[in-house]
Amino acid sequence: MGYPYSHEKEVPILSKYFGDPEARTLKGWKARGGYKALKKALGMSPEDVVEIVKASGLRGRGGAGFPTGLKWSFMPKDDAKPHYLLCNADESEPGTFKDRELLRWVPHLLIEGCLIGAYAMGAEHVYIYCRGEFFEANQVLAKAVEDAYESGIIGDDILGSGQKIDVTVFAGAGAYICGEETGLMSSLEGRRGEPRVKPPFPAAVGAFGMPTTINNVETLAAIPPIIENGGEWYRQWGTEESPGTKLFCVSGHVKRPGNYELPLGFSLKDLIYDVCGGMIEDRALKAVIPGGSSVALLSADEVENCALSYEGVIEAGSMLGCASVIVMDETTDIVHQVTRMASFYAHESCGQCTPCREGTAWVTTILKRIEDGRGTEDDLDTLIEVTDQMVGTTICVLSDSVAPPVQSSIEKFRDEYLALIRRGERVGAA
Amino acid sequence: MAKKTTKAGGAEAKKTTKAGGAKAKKDRGVAVEKVTLTIDGQELTVPRGTTLLQAAQDAGTEVPHYCYHPGLSSPAQCRLCLVEVEGAPKLLPSCTTTVADGQVVHTQSDDAIRMRRGVLEFYLLNHPLDCPICDQSGECDLQDHVFAEGREHGRGREAKRVLGRDDFGGDVLFYGDRCVMCTRCVRFMNEIEEKPLLTVVERGDRAVIDTFFDEGLEQSNWAGNVVDICPVGALVSKDFLHKARAWDLEHTDSICPNCSQGCNIELHTRDNLVHRMKPRTNLEVNGHWICDYGRGRYEWLNRGDRLEAPVVHAEERNTAMGWTAALEALKSRIDTLGESSVKAVVSPFWSNEDLGAVSRLVETLGGGSVVFRSPRAEEEITLPGYEGLARRKALAPNVQGAELLGCTRVGDDAAQGGLEDLMDHDGVVLVLGDALDDQPEGFAPNAALVVYLGAYTSSALASADFQFPVTTFAEQEGTFTNHAGRVQRFWPALSGPGAARPAWLVLGALLGALKEEEGPTRAEQAFGLVAKAVKSYKGLDYETIGAQGVLSAARVPVPGD
Ligand SMILES: Cc1cc2nc3c(=O)[nH]c(=O)nc-3n(C[C@H](O)[C@H](O)[C@H](O)COP(=O)(O)O)c2cc1C
Ligand code: SF4
Ligand code: SF4
Ligand code: SF4
Numbered sequence: 008m009g010y011p012y013s014h015e016k017e018v019p020i021l022s023k024y025f026g027d028p029e030a031r032t033l034k035g036w037k038a039r040g041g042y043k044a045l046k047k048a049l050g051m052s053p054e055d056v057v058e059i060v061k062a063s064g065l066r067g068r069g070g071a072g073f074p075t076g077l078k079w080s081f082m083p084k085d086d087a088k089p090h091y092l093l094c095n096a097d098e099s100e101p102g103t104f105k106d107r108e109l110l111r112w113v114p115h116l117l118i119e120g121c122l123i124g125a126y127a128m129g130a131e132h133v134y135i136y137c138r139g140e141f142f143e144a145n146q147v148l149a150k151a152v153e154d155a156y157e158s159g160i161i162g163d164d165i166l167g168s169g170q171k172i173d174v175t176v177f178a179g180a181g182a183y184i185c186g187e188e189t190g191l192m193s194s195l196e197g198r199r200g201e202p203r204v205k206p207p208f209p210a211a212v213g214a215f216g217m218p219t220t221i222n223n224v225e226t227l228a229a230i231p232p233i234i235e236n237g238g239e240w241y242r243q244w245g246t247e248e249s250p251g252t253k254l255f256c257v258s259g260h261v262k263r264p265g266n267y268e269l270p271l272g273f274s275l276k277d278l279i280y281d282v283c284g285g286m287i288e289d290r291a292l293k294a295v296i297p298g299g300s301s302v303a304l305l306s307a308d309e310v311e312n313c314a315l316s317y318e319g320v321i322e323a324g325s326m327l328g329c330a331s332v333i334v335m336d337e338t339t340d341i342v343h344q345v346t347r348m349a350s351f352y353a354h355e356s357c358g359q360c361t362p363c364r365e366g367t368a369w370v371t372t373i374l375k376r377i378e379d380g381r382g383t384e385d386d387l388d389t390l391i392e393v394t395d396q397m398v399g400t401t402i403c404v405l406s407d408s409v410a411p412p413v414q415s416s417i418e419k420f421r422d423e424y425l426a427l428i429r430r431g432e433r434v435g436a437a
Numbered sequence: 438m439a440k441k442t443t444k445a446g447g448a449e450a451k452k453t454t455k456a457g458g459a460k461a462k463k464d465r466g467v468a469v470e471k472v473t474l475t476i477d478g479q480e481l482t483v484p485r486g487t488t489l490l491q492a493a494q495d496a497g498t499e500v501p502h503y504c505y506h507p508g509l510s511s512p513a514q515c516r517l518c519l520v521e522v523e524g525a526p527k528l529l530p531s532c533t534t535t536v537a538d539g540q541v542v543h544t545q546s547d548d549a550i551r552m553r554r555g556v557l558e559f560y561l562l563n564h565p566l567d568c569p570i571c572d573q574s575g576e577c578d579l580q581d582h583v584f585a586e587g588r589e590h591g592r593g594r595e596a597k598r599v600l601g602r603d604d605f606g607g608d609v610l611f612y613g614d615r616c617v618m619c620t621r622c623v624r625f626m627n628e629i630e631e632k633p634l635l636t637v638v639e640r641g642d643r644a645v646i647d648t649f650f651d652e653g654l655e656q657s658n659w660a661g662n663v664v665d666i667c668p669v670g671a672l673v674s675k676d677f678l679h680k681a682r683a684w685d686l687e688h689t690d691s692i693c694p695n696c697s698q699g700c701n702i703e704l705h706t707r708d709n710l711v712h713r714m715k716p717r718t719n720l721e722v723n724g725h726w727i728c729d730y731g732r733g734r735y736e737w738l739n740r741g742d743r744l745e746a747p748v749v750h751a752e753e754r755n756t757a758m759g760w761t762a763a764l765e766a767l768k769s770r771i772d773t774l775g776e777s778s779v780k781a782v783v784s785p786f787w788s789n790e791d792l793g794a795v796s797r798l799v800e801t802l803g804g805g806s807v808v809f810r811s812p813r814a815e816e817e818i819t820l821p822g823y824e825g826l827a828r829r830k831a832l833a834p835n836v837q838g839a840e841l842l843g844c845t846r847v848g849d850d851a852a853q854g855g856l857e858d859l860m861d862h863d864g865v866v867l868v869l870g871d872a873l874d875d876q877p878e879g880f881a882p883n884a885a886l887v888v889y890l891g892a893y894t895s896s897a898l899a900s901a902d903f904q905f906p907v908t909t910f911a912e913q914e915g916t917f918t919n920h921a922g923r924v925q926r927f928w929p930a931l932s933g934p935g936a937a938r939p940a941w942l943v944l945g946a947l948l949g950a951l952k953e954e955e956g957p958t959r960a961e962q963a964f965g966l967v968a969k970a971v972k973s974y975k976g977l978d979y980e981t982i983g984a985q986g987v988l989s990a991a992r993v994p995v996p997g998d
Binding site: 199357360361368369373376396 | 511512513514515516517519526527528530533552555556558559560562563592593594595617618620637639640641642643644
């Protein structure tokens with residue numbers, strides 16, 4: 008069930024109880040079959056749990072799409088060090104709002120996923136790093152954790168299994184970069200939210216110097232149903248390379264924006280015109296950002312045959328990212344939108360790496376100058392070259408994230424830039 | 438060995454010590470596994486765990502870098518040291534990537550050069566390029582790298598960020614506009630002094646180094662090091678501000694004279710004046726660091742109230758003479774005295790060679806005692822992040838050397854008093870280096886002979902029978918022995934005034950005349966005589982001591998050290 012709207016083509020697994028206030032309570036959650044998967048997992052060996060997750064083909068929902076079972080198997084075994092599982096609930100990518108709904112409506116689903124993951128990786132402590140501005144989500148989650156502690160689901164002896172796992176909810180303080188996994192670790196440790204160089208990778212040296220795995224909220228929320236029903240069951244949806252269902256956050260000029268849970272591989276065109284009810288006032292589609300602000304824009308033509316799987320969106324010329332679909336109609340001023348995205352990155356760059364610190368700000372000032380009608384055609388070449396200099400040269404990929412929107416917009420909507428540069432004309436300025 | 442270098446040669450020398458330093462650290466572990474790789478077509482074998490940057494350095498290639506510093510952690514954030522490693526999907530930071538067998542590394546490939554050009558362009562976007570009024574100019578890593586590999590013209594058309602100047606406290610000024618955000622300064626305070634007085638505030642291109650509100654580097658005892666390690670002119674010394682251009686300074690390897698730690702330093706001089714003291718890397722003594730106490734005390738080397746000619750006192754008159762006449766006069770005085778007991782006072786600011794010559798003279802004249810006075814602090818000032826380094830309580834460079842030569846410390850912690858014995862002595866009174874500033878005029882009135890070998894004019898010794906001008910350590914070659922018994926060499930950075938000569942040369946000539954033999958004419962020979970006299974120096978000579986010093990066999994416990 009999507010939220011706030013739903014559609015019959017949805018496959019509601021994670022989102023089944025969105026909008027259902029009772030599902031938030033421990034009692035309500037148990038009545039809906041909650042914590043069965045945890046019980047089942049505790050009866051299995053940790054290795055078997057990892058195997059089921061591997062078999063499901065679940066890929067990380069935080070943006071990179073890394074296979075979750077494989078990631079879990081990187082954690083060392085019998086190393087006598089404390090292990091940590093960090094749940095990344097810092098959701099801040101412009102256009103993304105799926106984790107927020109999971110946190111608000113099904114906090115126990117997430118806790119259950121965290122506990123199963125912790126058990127599978129021998130982690131004694133789970134930290135849920137929750138975006139600070141999500142006041143409601145933070146409260147709901149804190150209450151759920153408290154209740155789970157009280158009823159022995161979290162703590163020294165979870166569900167009477169003798170297993171000890173603690174869960175702490177940690178509220179962030181408003182920085183996008185703390186969603187990057189190593190930046191998250193720094194922030195959790197009480198340092199500046201600055202990403203760290205890899206290697207060492209978190210599975211070797213992570214939070215507090217200990218082996219650590221970081222997973223997205225949606226990734227961990229998918230764990231309980233997979234454990235309960237098996238890997239093959241999960242693969243009945245989606246494609247070979249992108250199994251399962253995924254929450255799509257749709258925003259922009261559609262009639263019914265919101266979260267929809269659909270099988271991966273779903274048609275982007277159908278998502279816009281069927282699931283979301285089409286474009287507002289039936290205006291023409293201009294562009295779609297299929298995966299949040301860090302990916303390339305798709306032109307209306309490219310949207311035609313785009314399948315929303317990891318591989319499908321790459322084929323169409325962009326990336327699925329965290330499936331944050333931003334739909335833009337013919338009235339959209341692309342230069343303005345791209346400028347806003349660039350200024351977001353300039354604002355959020357942690358400032359450690361020279362190409363990112365200086366590049367994000369420089370790209371933004373050039374774009375602003377173009378927007379103000381003071382740009383030159385050379386500026387477009389400079390933008391391409393400067394963003395090239397920002398790819399593959401920094402500690403984390405925030406820097407790399409600027410190139411796709413900027414370069415794709417110049418490539419696909421060059422005439423809009425030229426109209427501003429040559430004639431001071433703004434396309435579709437409302 | 439010429440140790441005096443101008444800027445260009447100095448950079449070269451610094452490079453070699455740096456590379457050597459890194460190697461020394463590695464070599465401490467026994468039997469390290471070796472790895473063979475190729476860097477820029479050159480095959481080399483280095484210990485496993487070596488970073489590509491260090492390996493390249495060993496192979497003679499300096500990979501440009503700002504955030505990396507051999508004495509600090511490596512955040513790999515400046516992104517200037519990216520190199521191409523065959524098989525890697527992107528360029529890798531050479532400061533944190535370690536060597537692997539069969540690795541093929543290119544520091545000069547098209548990609549690596551293009552990326553460095555790009556990174557350097559980013560640096561200049563907000564950089565004021567005020568080199569003409571910047572103290573770092575001439576020894577600036579930004580200037581050097583941009584000159585070598587940067588774009589001819591920047592493409593930035595926007596106004597630059599302006600931060601202005603900030604007083605960070607202590608001797609440190611911050612020119613924020615010049616900062617390249619390498620965070621070396623922050624890491625020094627956090628990791629080495631372990632007093633987090635500096636931090637990065639804000640983020641993105643608003644990020645800037647700052648102190649915490651009204652707390653500043655005046656609370657630090659080691660803050661001068663952040664000026665040294667700042668790769669650009671962002672952190673500068675107030676004391677040195679606009680005093681000299683880097684390329685006009687001569688660099689001379691020396692030893693800090695301000696405590697018994699014996700930190701290795703360079704004296705930077707121009708127009709025969711010391712303008713600043715900079716640390717010289719020696720991982721066995723001071724790493725890359727020196728303390729603010731030591732760094733700030735060099736002005737005495739520039740003192741003007743110097744003895745410039747030998748002076749002989751006769752018939753209530755002081756007469757200046759040439760060395761030959763003065764030494765002949767002294768010799769004939771000694772000849773008329775015959776055997777007599779000697780009481781000498783020396784200064785622990787003078788070299789082993791000088792102190793050794795005094796000992797020999799005392800013996801030759803018939804024996805006696807040698808004392809010294811030495812200032813002493815109540816507290817040590819440690820540097821938590823560098824074991825073994827502290828500003829010691831003994832505030833002179835050669836206390837250990839004096840002790841090893843059998844001299845005894847007298848007087849108080851201000852290096853005053855304790856000379857009652859000498860004052861009343863009726864034999865020979867010999868003074869080296871100590872101007873006896875606390876003593877009354879006409880020191881040792883009953884003495885048969887008073888000889889003062891000093892650098893400075895002395896009121897207490899103004900009517901000594903002989904006053905001989907000698908050079909300070911900064912004006913001669915020689916050695917000090919530090920608190921741990923490490924014998925370390927220094928080289929002449931200044932030329933002494935007038936007829937001033939090293940005390941070992943003067944006394945050597947005198948001894949030569951008295952014993953009818955050749956006195957030493959080179960410092961090395963003078964040290965040879967000391968090495969013969971002191972058991973724990975056995976086998977030491979200038980060559981084995983080298984530029985980094987040698988730990989001698991024994992150490993005399995120095996009271997209060
Ligand atoms: C700048 C930046 C911001 C990120 N923000 C988030 C975020 O808010 N939430 C998230 O789950 N992952 C975020 N990621 C991705 C994480 O680094 C990490 O890949 C992810 O949490 C791993 O979880 P997964 O394997 O379950 O996808 C971000 C990455 C970058 C580079
Ligand atoms: S790429 Fe940007 S955000 Fe990421 S670590 Fe470097 S400066 Fe920080
Ligand atoms: S820091 Fe370097 S480049 Fe900048 S003004 Fe000073 S000398 Fe010039
Ligand atoms: S002040 Fe100097 S040392 Fe400190 S971050 Fe800036 S450039 Fe680096």
